[in-house]
Amino acid sequence: MSNSALSKSSVGRKVLMALSGFFLLVFLLQHCTINLLSIISKDLFNEISHFMGTNPVVQIFLQPVLIFGFIFHLGMGIYLEINNKKARNVKYAMNKSAVNSTWMSRNMVITGIMIFLFLGLHFYDFWIPEITTKLVQQDWSGLDASGEFRYWAEVNHKFHDPVRVGIYCLAFVFLALHLLHGFQSAFQSVGFRHRRYTPLIKKLGNIYAILIPALFVVIALAHHFCCCSAASCAP
Amino acid sequence: MAANTGMNLTLKIWRQKDAKSSGKMETYQVRDISDHMSFLEMMDVLNEQLIGEGKEPVAFDHDCREGICGMCSMYINGEAHGPDRGVTTCQLHMRKFKDGDTIYIEPWRATAFPVVKDLVVDRSSFDRVMNAGGFVSVNTSGNAQDANAIPIPKEDADKAFDAATCIGCGACVATCKNASAMLFVSAKVSQLSLLPQGQVEAKDRVQKMVDQMDKEGFGNCTNTGACEVECPKGISLDNIARMNSEYLKASTK
Ligand code: HEM
Ligand code: SF4
Ligand code: FES
Numbered sequence: 001m002s003n004s005a006l007s008k009s010s011v012g013r014k015v016l017m018a019l020s021g022f023f024l025l026v027f028l029l030q031h032c033t034i035n036l037l038s039i040i041s042k043d044l045f046n047e048i049s050h051f052m053g054t055n056p057v058v059q060i061f062l063q064p065v066l067i068f069g070f071i072f073h074l075g076m077g078i079y080l081e082i083n084n085k086k087a088r089n090v091k092y093a094m095n096k097s098a099v100n101s102t103w104m105s106r107n108m109v110i111t112g113i114m115i116f117l118f119l120g121l122h123f124y125d126f127w128i129p130e131i132t133t134k135l136v137q138q139d140w141s142g143l144d145a146s147g148e149f150r151y152w153a154e155v156n157h158k159f160h161d162p163v164r165v166g167i168y169c170l171a172f173v174f175l176a177l178h179l180l181h182g183f184q185s186a187f188q189s190v191g192f193r194h195r196r197y198t199p200l201i202k203k204l205g206n207i208y209a210i211l212i213p214a215l216f217v218v219i220a221l222a223h224h225f226c227c228c229s230a231a232s233c234a235p
Numbered sequence: 236m237a238a239n240t241g242m243n244l245t246l247k248i249w250r251q252k253d254a255k256s257s258g259k260m261e262t263y264q265v266r267d268i269s270d271h272m273s274f275l276e277m278m279d280v281l282n283e284q285l286i287g288e289g290k291e292p293v294a295f296d297h298d299c300r301e302g303i304c305g306m307c308s309m310y311i312n313g314e315a316h317g318p319d320r321g322v323t324t325c326q327l328h329m330r331k332f333k334d335g336d337t338i339y340i341e342p343w344r345a346t347a348f349p350v351v352k353d354l355v356v357d358r359s360s361f362d363r364v365m366n367a368g369g370f371v372s373v374n375t376s377g378n379a380q381d382a383n384a385i386p387i388p389k390e391d392a393d394k395a396f397d398a399a400t401c402i403g404c405g406a407c408v409a410t411c412k413n414a415s416a417m418l419f420v421s422a423k424v425s426q427l428s429l430l431p432q433g434q435v436e437a438k439d440r441v442q443k444m445v446d447q448m449d450k451e452g453f454g455n456c457t458n459t460g461a462c463e464v465e466c467p468k469g470i471s472l473d474n475i476a477r478m479n480s481e482y483l484k485a486s487t488k
Contacts, residue, residue: 006483006487009446010445010455010456011445011456013455014455014456014479015483083455084415084455086452087453088346088413089346091344092310093341094313094341095313096312097313099313099314100459100460100464100465101460105458106412184458185457188472189458190483191477191478191480191481191482192480193473193476193477
């Protein structure tokens with residue numbers, strides 16, 4: 001049987017789901033690290049943002065891969081969910097699923113779709129303005145009218161709006177719920193299970209699932225209240 | 236059985252005339268149920284009562300009544316085989332319930348397990364998965380060698396044995412939010428592929444059994460782990476990981 005069998009069987013599709021999940025986990029770690037810089041050092045954040053925003057490898061190769069990864073993960077997730085609904089055509093009158101499984105594990109498609117909706121806002125906030133500046137206005141300088149790097153100021157400005165901060169924080173709660181199940185589930189999907197390592201993976205997954213979204217929340221709040229430590233951070 | 240110390244229960248049971256009819260939940264009262272009874276004995280009491288009233292008794296599957304045949308498929312109060320752990324419905328005691336309780340009793344719900352009548356479902360989809368590859372076709376006629384002549388690590392022998400304790404009851408499918416048969420199929424794949432005699436055909440077997448599982452219309456596993464909790468035989472999720480990895484290796488070779 002060839003590789004194509006992977007995308008045609010239930011087990012294979014789950015493996016692809018897990019691989020796209022792993023990819024998103026790595027991306028998220030990278031995203032979180034760079035964002036963290038924005039509340040540590042304005043200059044460093046500006047420089048890295050400029051590098052990421054103008055580097056051809058990132059822009060021409062990694063960015064499309066990332067967008068594809070998200071869309072694939074979403075599409076496959078919804079496709080599998082529809083199939084799973086069909087696999088039980090009559091529902092139980094009484095079903096106590098809470099006694100044998102976690103809420104997170106049963107609602108991955110809901111938490112996932114919430115993340116996706118948030119991504120819509122996130123794209124509107126940051127990606128669309130970036131693309132407009134760079135591709136429509138053909139401005140790749142990364143500078144604002146006063147000749148300074150614009151990245152940090154743009155981020156900080158976005159988080160002045162309390163509603164936006166609220167929505168972002170809520171989205172990170174859904175992200176945490178998604179990852180509390182997803183992180184360890186992905187290992188099981190690719191068939192990795194080990195007497196000693198699986199309990200460690202579960203712990204690591206819990207740490208990742210709480211820590212990363214929590215850091216994103218901290219970053220959003222820090223920008224809102226502008227309580228960053230760096231002196232260069234003043235608005 | 237002490238008189239008048241029994242429980243009075245309200246039963247809400249799925250009644251369906253045949254595979255083609257649409258069914259519905261019906262309510263029945265049973266009185267003076269002893270807490271020493273098994274759940275199926277309680278069902279027998281109900282059926283005696285229904286027959287006495289000239290009504291159609293509730294059809295349910297059962298055979299061994301001691302937890303080995305896997306026939307007694309009932310979804311009791313929202314859980315496969317009821318609220319107890321590590322037991323089938325026939326091993327469930329009425330002492331798990333209280334006087335005045337309302338008990339929901341439903342058939343396994345899965346598109347791949349169509350209802351035949353009342354609580355009886357057709358689980359022949361499991362048989363077809365087995366027929367697709369759940370066997371060893373090594374020719375042993377007349378010259379089978381002593382099993383002990385092949386050295387097998389104790390750990391593998393134990394894992395294979397544990398996997399082989401699956402009785403094919405279908406509680407895993409019934410419980411799973413996706414009606415996935417991964418626990419059953421992976422137990423059957425594992426019990427063979429862990430042993431030298433089964434390894435010869437391991438690659439082919441895992442692909443054929445997974446293909447058949449998909450054809451039967453079972454859902455996709457999302458690792459909720461509900462199956463392992465509700466399985467009367469404690470079949471481990473380790474088997475699912477093993478099957479995933481075997482399948483991955485077989486289809487990328
Ligand atoms: C676009 C929004 C998203 C949607 C709609 C979505 C949906 C899903 C669904 C339906 C599953 C399958 C549930 C399961 O198998 O248990 C899943 C699994 C997973 N998701 Fe997401 N997700 C999204 C975003 C993310 C993000 C941002 C990450 C990580 C940073 C992520 C990481 C994972 C992981 C690791 C898994 C486990 C894969 C597995 O079980 O094999 N997802 N997702
Ligand atoms: S794995 Fe457990 S629940 Fe599933 S069929 Fe086998 S014994 Fe029944
Ligand atoms: S009747 Fe055989 S397992 Fe219950």
